[in-house]
Structures are given as C-alpha cells and as structure tokens.
Amino acid sequence: xxDHTKSSPLKMYFSVWAALLVGTFITYKAAFIELGRFNxxxxxxxxxxxxxxxxxxxxxxxxxxxxxxKMVVISTVFFLFILLVLSMADYGTRAWH
Amino acid sequence: MPMPNGPQGERENYLNKEYGAGSWxxxxxxxxxxxxxxxxxTFFFFIGGFFALLIRLELLTPAGDLVQADTYNKLFTxxxxxxxxxxxxxxxxxxxxxxxxxMMIGARDLAFPRINLLSWYLYIIGGVMMxxxxxxxGVDTGxxxxxxxxxxxxxxxxVEAGLAIFVAGFSSILTGxxxxxxxxxxxxxxxxxxxxxxxxxxHYATSIIQILGTPVVAITIVxxxxxxxxxxxxxxxxxxxxxxxxxxxxxFYSHPAVYIMILPSMGIVSxxxxxxxxxxxxxxxxxxxxxxxxxxxxxxxxAHHMFVAGISVYAAxxxxxxxxxxxxxxxxxxxxxxxxxxxxxxxxxxPMLYAFGFLGLxxxxxxxxxxxxxxxxxxxxxxxxxxxxxxxxxxxxxxxMGYLGGMHFWWPKISxxxxxxxxxxxxxxxxxxxxxxxxxxxFILGYVGMPRRYYQYPPEFQVxxxxxxxxxxxLGVGYLLPMIYxxxxxxxxxxxxxxxxxxxxxxxxxxxxxxxxxxxxxxxxTWEAYNxxxxxxxxxxxxxxxx
Amino acid sequence: MHDSxxxxxxxxxxxxxxxxxxxxxxxxxxRNSASLGMWIFLATEVMFFGGLFCAxxxxxxxxxxxxxxxxxxxxxxxxxxxxxxxxxxxLTVVLAIWAAQTSRRxxxxxxxxxTMLFGLTFLGIKGIEYKDKFEEHHVxxxxxxxxxxxxxxxxxxxxxxxxxxxxxxLYFVMTGLHALHMIIGLGLFTWLLMMAWKxxxxxxxxxxxxxxxxxxxxxxxxWIYLFPLLYLIDRHP
Numbered sequence: 057x058x059d060h061t062k063s064s065p066l067k068m069y070f071s072v073w074a075a076l077l078v079g080t081f082i083t084y085k086a087a088f089i090e091l092g093r094f095n096x097x098x099x100x101x102x103x104x105x106x107x108x109x110x111x112x113x114x115x116x117x118x119x120x121x122x123x124x125x126k127m128v129v130i131s132t133v134f135f136l137f138i139l140l141v142l143s144m145a146d147y148g149t150r151a152w153h
Numbered sequence: 154m155p156m157p158n159g160p161q162g163e164r165e166n167y168l169n170k171e172y173g174a175g176s177w178x179x180x181x182x183x184x185x186x187x188x189x190x191x192x193x194x195t196f197f198f199f200i201g202g203f204f205a206l207l208i209r210l211e212l213l214t215p216a217g218d219l220v221q222a223d224t225y226n227k228l229f230t231x232x233x234x235x236x237x238x239x240x241x242x243x244x245x246x247x248x249x250x251x252x253x254x255x256m257m258i259g260a261r262d263l264a265f266p267r268i269n270l271l272s273w274y275l276y277i278i279g280g281v282m283m284x285x286x287x288x289x290x291g292v293d294t295g296x297x298x299x300x301x302x303x304x305x306x307x308x309x310x311x312v313e314a315g316l317a318i319f320v321a322g323f324s325s326i327l328t329g330x331x332x333x334x335x336x337x338x339x340x341x342x343x344x345x346x347x348x349x350x351x352x353x354x355x356h357y358a359t360s361i362i363q364i365l366g367t368p369v370v371a372i373t374i375v376x377x378x379x380x381x382x383x384x385x386x387x388x389x390x391x392x393x394x395x396x397x398x399x400x401x402x403x404x405f406y407s408h409p410a411v412y413i414m415i416l417p418s419m420g421i422v423s424x425x426x427x428x429x430x431x432x433x434x435x436x437x438x439x440x441x442x443x444x445x446x447x448x449x450x451x452x453x454x455x456a457h458h459m460f461v462a463g464i465s466v467y468a469a470x471x472x473x474x475x476x477x478x479x480x481x482x483x484x485x486x487x488x489x490x491x492x493x494x495x496x497x498x499x500x501x502x503x504p505m506l507y508a509f510g511f512l513g514l515x516x517x518x519x520x521x522x523x524x525x526x527x528x529x530x531x532x533x534x535x536x537x538x539x540x541x542x543x544x545x546x547x548x549x550x551x552x553x554m555g556y557l558g559g560m561h562f563w564w565p566k567i568s569x570x571x572x573x574x575x576x577x578x579x580x581x582x583x584x585x586x587x588x589x590x591x592x593x594x595x596f597i598l599g600y601v602g603m604p605r606r607y608y609q610y611p612p613e614f615q616v617x618x619x620x621x622x623x624x625x626x627x628l629g630v631g632y633l634l635p636m637i638y639x640x641x642x643x644x645x646x647x648x649x650x651x652x653x654x655x656x657x658x659x660x661x662x663x664x665x666x667x668x669x670x671x672x673x674x675x676x677x678x679t680w681e682a683y684n685x686x687x688x689x690x691x692x693x694x695x696x697x698x699x700x
Numbered sequence: 701m702h703d704s705x706x707x708x709x710x711x712x713x714x715x716x717x718x719x720x721x722x723x724x725x726x727x728x729x730x731r732n733s734a735s736l737g738m739w740i741f742l743a744t745e746v747m748f749f750g751g752l753f754c755a756x757x758x759x760x761x762x763x764x765x766x767x768x769x770x771x772x773x774x775x776x777x778x779x780x781x782x783x784x785x786x787x788x789x790x791l792t793v794v795l796a797i798w799a800a801q802t803s804r805r806x807x808x809x810x811x812x813x814x815t816m817l818f819g820l821t822f823l824g825i826k827g828i829e830y831k832d833k834f835e836e837h838h839v840x841x842x843x844x845x846x847x848x849x850x851x852x853x854x855x856x857x858x859x860x861x862x863x864x865x866x867x868x869x870l871y872f873v874m875t876g877l878h879a880l881h882m883i884i885g886l887g888l889f890t891w892l893l894m895m896a897w898k899x900x901x902x903x904x905x906x907x908x909x910x911x912x913x914x915x916x917x918x919x920x921x922x923w924i925y926l927f928p929l930l931y932l933i934d935r936h937p
Binding site for chain 1: 337361365369397398401405452453455456464465466467468471472
C-alpha cells in the first residue's frame with residue numbers, strides 16, 4: 057500500500073459521513089412535502105442508500121477479499137424479504153374475492 | 154507420532170487427558186462438549202418421553218379418567234416443548250455435529266471453542282428454566298403458544314416457558330454460527346467443497362436455518378411476553394390486533410425448524426448407507442445441493458400450518474404449491490440413497506438397520522406431508538391425529554432413527570469401545586416394530602376423525618388407541634436397550650480399533666477415542682469422499698495420513 | 701492457506717501474536733473467522749429486528765390513518781437529531797479503527813470516547829422522547845389515552861385509540877430493543893476503550909475493534925430504517 061492511500065480512506069469516510077447527513081436532511085424535509093403514496097417510497101429508498109453506504113464503506117464490505125461476506129448479507133436480506141412479502145401476500149389478499 | 158492401539162487408558166486421549174468436574178465443565182474441546190450435550194439431551198428425552206407415556210396412558214380409555222382436561226393440556230404441551238426445543242433441535246448437531254464436524258474436515262476444533270461451551274451453558278440454563286416452569290405448573294397452550302389464548306386467557310407460565318425457549322434458541326443460533334464459520338474457514342488443505350462428507354453439507358444447511366430462522370421465533374416470544382405482561386394488543390383482536398400475525402411469525406421459524414431436525418439425520422444416513430453398501434453415494438452433488446435446497450425452500454412454506462386459520466385463499470394456494478416443491482429435494486435424496494444400495498455390498502449391522510428404517514419411515518412421513526399440503530385434504534385432516542402421525546413419522550421415524558444409527562456408527566470412535574452388535578440389532582428391530590405399532594394406527598385415527606389434543610374420544614376409536622399405546626411401550630423398551638448397552642460398553646465393551654467399519658472419512662483416521670487435538674499433523678486431502686473402492690481394494694492405495 | 705502445522709506456527713520466526721488461539725493455524729485464519737462470525741451474528745440480528753418490522757409493516761398498512769396520527773405525535777426533530785448523532789458516531793468508529801491501523805493512540809482513544817459520548821447523547825434524547833410519551837399518556841397500558849386526535853389530512857375524523865395503541869406498542873418495543881442494543885454497544889466500547897488504553901491494539905492486531913465497529917454500524921443501520929418508518933409516516937400539513 058502506498059502512502060497515497062493512507063489519506064484516501066479519510067477522504068472517503070468524511071464523504072460518506074457528509075452524504076449520510078445530507079440524506080437524513082432530505083428525508084426529514086421531504087416528509088413535509090405532499091407526495092401521496094410516494095412519501096414512504098422516497099424515505100425508504102434514501103434509507104436504503106444510507107444503509108448501503110454504511111455497509112459498503114464503513115463496514116468495509118466493498119473491499120472484502122471474497123464474495124462470502126456479501127453473500128451473507130444478500131441471503132439475509134433475501135430471507136427477510138420472504139418474511140415480509142409472503143406474509144403481506146396473506147394480508148394483502150384477504151379482502152379479495 | 155504413531156500411537157499404539159492398546160486398551161483405553163494406556164494411551165492419552167480426549168477422555169482421560171484430564172479428570173475432574175472442572176476439566177469437563179470448563180472444557181473447550183468440541184468432543185467433550187459433545188458428550189456434555191449427549192448427557193443433557195438424553196435427560197430431556199426421558200422427560201419428554203415421560204409426558205408421552207402419561208398421554209398414551211390417558212388415551213387407553215375413551216373417557217378422560219386419568220387426568221383432568223387442563224392437566225392433559227399441560228401434558229401434550231410439555232411433551233411437545235421439551236421434545237422439540239430440548240431434544241430434537243439440539244440432538245444431532247450438538248452431539249454428533251460437535252464431535253464430528255471438526256474431525257471430518259481435518260480441523261483441531263471448531264472456529265469458536267469458547268462460544269461452543271457457551272452454547273451448552275445457554276442450553277442448560279434454558280433447560281433449568283423449563284424444568285422449573287414445569288415443576289411449578291407448566292404451560293397448557295400446546296407447544297405452538299397460539300394467541301390470544303397464550304397472551305390473554307391462560308393462567309399458566311407462558312412467560313417463563315417462553316424465556317426458557319428464548320435462551321435455548323440462542324444456544325442453537327451459536328451452534329449454527331460456529332459450524333458455518335468452521336466449515337468455511339477451517340477445512341484442511343485439499344478438503345474442497347466437493348470432497349466434503351455429506352454429513353458436513355447437511356450440517357451446513359442446518360446451520361443456515363438455525364442462523365436465519367431462530368431469531369424470528371425469538372422476537373415472537375419477546376412479543377408474546379410483552380403482550381402478556383404489558384397488555385399491548387398486538388395479537389389481541391379485542392384491542393385491534395391479529396392472532397394470525399403471531400402464527401405467521403411463529404411458523405416462519407417453526408417450519409424451517411423441522412428441517413433443522415431432519416437434515417442432520419439425512420447427513421448421517423448418507424454416511425451410513427455409503428459405508429454399509431461399500432459405495433460412493435450415488436449422485437453426490439445432487440444430495441449435497443438438495444440439502445441447501447431444503448434449507449432454502451423450507452423458508453418459503455410456513456403458512457401451510459395455517460390453511461384453516463383464516464389466511465386468504467390465494468395465499469393458501471401459493472403456500473400449497475411451494476409445499477409441494479419443498480418435497481422434491483427430499484425425494485431426490487431418497488432416490489439417490491436407493492440408487493446407492495443398488496449393486497452395493499450390503500451389510501446389516503445395526504447402523505444400517507436404522508438407516509433402512511429411516512428410508513421407509515421418512516418416506517411415509519414425507520408422502521403424508523404431501524397429503525397435508527393439498528388444501529382439499531388438509532381441510533379434513535388438519536388438527537387430527539393424521540397430522541400427529543405425519544410429524545412423528547418424520548421426527549421419530551426419521552430424525553430419531555438417524556440419530557440412533559449415527560450413535561451406533563460413531564460409538565466406537567467416541568468411546569473407544571464396541572457396543573454389543575446382537576443386542577443392537579435386536580433393539581433396532583424392537584424400535585421399528587414399536588414405532589409402527591404406535592404411530593400407524595394414528596394415521597387411521599386421524600382419517601376417521603379423531604382430533605388431536607383431546608383426552609376423550611368416541612368409544613369406537615379405542616382399539617386403535619390401545620394399539621398405539623401398546624406400541625409406545627414396545628418403543629420405550631427399544632429406546633432403553635441402547636442406553637443400557639452403551640453404558641455397559643464403556644466399561645465392559647471390547648476396545649475398538651481405529652476404523653472398525655473400514656469407513657471413509659477423516660474422522661476414521663484418528664485413534665479411537667481420539668486425542669484432544671484430533672490430528673497430530675494437519676491432514677492433506679488428495680482423495681474424493683467415499684473412496685470405498687480404494688479402501689476395499691486388495692492393495693490399499695490411499696495416501697497415508699501421519700498421525 | 702499454506703501447509704501450516706501447529707509446530708510451524710509456533711516455531712514461526714516472526715513469533716506469533718499472543719492473541720493467536722491454538723486451534724487456528726494462522727492469524728489471518730483467525731481474523732477471517734472472527735469477521736465471518738461477526739457478520740453471521742449481525743445476520744441473526746437483522747432477522748431478530750426483522751420480525752418486528754414485519755409486524756409493523758402489516759399494521760401500518762391495515763391502520764394507516766391511525767398510525768399516521770400516532771406518528772405525528774412523536775417528535776420528528778428529535779428523531780432526526782438522533783439520526784445525525786448516530787451517523788456521527790459511526791464516523792468516529794471508523795476513525796478509531798483507522799487510528800489503530802496507523803498507530804495514532806491519541807486519535808484512537810479520542811475517537812472511542814467521542815463514539816461513546818454520541819451514544820450517550822442518543823440515549824439521552826431517547827429518554828426525553830420516552831418521558832414526553834409518558835406524560836402524554838401514550839404509553840400502552842391501563843393509562844393509555846389517544847382521544848380525539850385528528851387523522852392527518854382528514855381534520856374531521858379522529859384516530860381509533862385502539863389502533864394507535866398498537867402503533868405505540870410497536871414504537872416502544874422497536875426503539876426499546878434498539879436502545880438496549882445501544883446500551884450493549886456502550887458496554888462493548890467501554891471494554892474496547894480499556895483495551896485501547898492499555899495499548900493492546902496495533903496495526904497488526906485490532907480485530908476486537910473491527911468487530912465492535914461492525915456491531916455499532918449495524919445498530920446505526922437499524923435506526924436509519926426506524927427513523928423514517930416510525931417518525932415520518934404522514935407529516936405534511
């Protein structure tokens with residue numbers, strides 16, 4: 057590793073930190089604007105971007121030497137989605153006839 | 154450093170390396186921890202079995218004359234809770250998995266030995282809590298804790314039982330975590346994924362379920378406890394809650410939990426069938442990947458326990474279809490095991506008898522699962538003895554038989570002694586006969602309409618119930634026999650050679666019993682799994698492993 | 701992984717770190733195992749919280765208006781502030797690890813202390829929120845009351861108190877569980893601070909720091925989702 061890379065982690069960390077704060081600010085402000093059903097979507101998309109920034113850069117998932125750790129994350133999110141989506145499938149279709 | 158094969162005691166091994174309670178209670182040796190688990194789960198098996206005995210005694214007569222209705226509710230609840238959470242789920246992974254996983258991959262121990270010991274202590278703490286709960290009144294909701302009965306109506310000790318299971322659940326999670334990291338990180342050089350014994354693949358898949366599923370039931374228990382103590386209303390219809398939400402969250406874990414119970418047993422069956430047919434398992438990759446497929450698909454089917462509970466018909470259709478799909482990987486295994494037997498050189502030692510028993514009984518249990526996956530049939534037989542028979546065929550006829558087979562197969566390695574083969578074959582036969590006598594009549598009982606969890610029934614059902622109870626007695630004898638002769642063998646059994654079965658696998662290249670660190674030098678693997686042709690060849694070609 | 705025998709690892713000319721445990725062949729294997737183990741543990745935590753998110757999403761969909769009314773009554777400014785506080789604490793965590801990697805002891809200690817201060821701030825603000833809820837009788841139980849609270853966007857309709865109580869039940873369980881994880885994190889970091897003070901962390905070995913950092917970031921991520929879901933259901937006037 058050259059000396060050049062010694063300072064770049066810092067730049068990256070502070071950039072991510074700034075992005076996270078901006079994202080929080082946007083989320084907060086957007087909540088007060090009338091977007092109808094898109095309010096929730098916007099908030100969740102920003103939240104997911106923030107979570108990805110933390111996971112990839114702060115938790116060093118991006119630089120991980122093997123794909124295993126990313127597989128752990130992806131599998132977990134997948135099964136969480138199964139829980140959410142399939143139970144919603146029940147609640148969402150109970151009123152159908 | 155080659156060690157002479159003398160009778161136990163002449164040579165240092167993991168059993169005689171240190172004596173005293175402290176050396177056992179503070180051990181980090183995966184083999185000692187496995188034995189600690191063996192004693193604990195056997196104890197809880199007796200407790201669960203005791204409740205089963207009382208249930209079957211009550212059901213000898215149509216009237217409710219042995220115990221009161223509330224007591225009967227407690228009996229089947231405690232039977233279920235103890236057997237599921239304190240026997241079946243830990244049994245194979247915590248005993249045989251702990252003992253064998255490091256050895257099979259050529260490692261000295263699991264990745265986290267101290268967490269392994271913590272797992273056992275968590276299990277014990279949960280177990281003590283459950284014992285205390287039972288001794289001070291127990292629980293009467295069924296092992297499934299359905300709301301709002303469990304949260305708003307019953308007066309029994311839900312919170313305590315729930316906490317006991319919560320603690321035991323973390324034992325399960327940590328075991329799973331340990332296995333996954335071990336299998337990824339600690340394999341010996343040359344032990345590639347495609348050379349792993351199928352026992353390892355099975356435990357890997359099991360661990361995935363333990364890791365991802367158990368936390369959901371943990372939070373469900375927290376919610377039930379919170380609702381019960383703080384009257385929150387999350388599951389109470391009177392307060393706007395939905396009882397079905399509990400069922401969704403509960404079964405999201407508890408269905409995959411049954412795969413936690415069966416997958417390790419399937420791993421054992423693969424090892425036994427290969428050894429006693431002297432053949433590589435037919436379709437190794439299919440069997441390996443089917444374990445992963447079972448783990449994945451197992452998470453997609455939970456609402457088939459809720460078909461008549463009030464979920465939407467459209468959701469029920471989806472879950473029914475997925476439940477048919479989950480049977481496919483299990484069937485793949487059964488076909489591959491059968492193909493392994495074909496033109497094999499079959500030996501009928503006790504482990505193989507249990508494997509045969511597994512093949513037949515698991516198939517019946519699995520097929521009846523398909524009956525239940527069919528909405529039209531399920532409407533009629535759900536909550537009847539048909540379901541009870543179905544899951545006992547899988548859990549007892551399947552998982553428990555595999556466990557017993559595995560205990561016999563690896564007993565020489567674990568204890569350094571041979572068990573008496575004649576008695577073992579007799580016991581296997583008694584178990585098989587007793588099991589079928591106990592549970593086959595229950596299929597019929599369910600089909601003709603006897604509900605489960607009832608302590609009274611119409612007189613015309615009595616004959617079948619009496620048969621079932623008689624079978625249970627025979628089954629009990631069948632279970633007692635191995636406990637007696639295993640104990641007997643520890644003192645009087647013939648000393649075991651390193652590889653009494655001439656089986657394939659790294660664990661057989663260690664002394665019986667093994668030394669604490671398993672391998673003096675890390676093995677280097679250059680052969681495929683189940684290399685029985687080489688093992689049985691007149692001139693042994695296998696690469697010697699220094700020990 | 702080379703053919704490392706135990707003898708080789710012990711006789712290694714570099715001398716192995718006393719933190720190397722004997723069942724591992726190399727420090728790299730130990731570090732990779734710890735990392736994988738911690739990520740898997742975090743996976744279990746995701747599923748643990750996931751059950752709560754499942755319950756929350758189902759009821760939010762069912763009782764959207766009542767949940768919106770209840771959500772409006774919790775303090776979004778405090779929630780947003782807390783979000784910023786946790787984000788800052790995640791920054792100080794990565795700074796602490798970088799400090800260990802580059803042998804900057806003062807920065808390491810300072811960053812760890814700052815992280816804990818941010819954590820305590822978070823809990824303090826949470827405490828204020830809980831106190832407010834208690835005073836407004838929004839804590840589920842016998843003294844719960846949520847009468848005549850208008851539904852956002854429909855000033856003539858009032859929220860159903862029973863459904864609002866479910867919101868608050870989930871609010872307290874979810875943020876309470878999160879706060880509990882925060883407290884555990886603070887305990888963890890107290891221990892890490894002590895280890896750092898004693899000089900146990902070097903550029904070659906700072907695995908506990910990295911593992912603690914992963915845990916802390918996870919707790920941050922949970923809050924990143926909790927904030928919009930709980931506080932910002934329907935805020936437009």
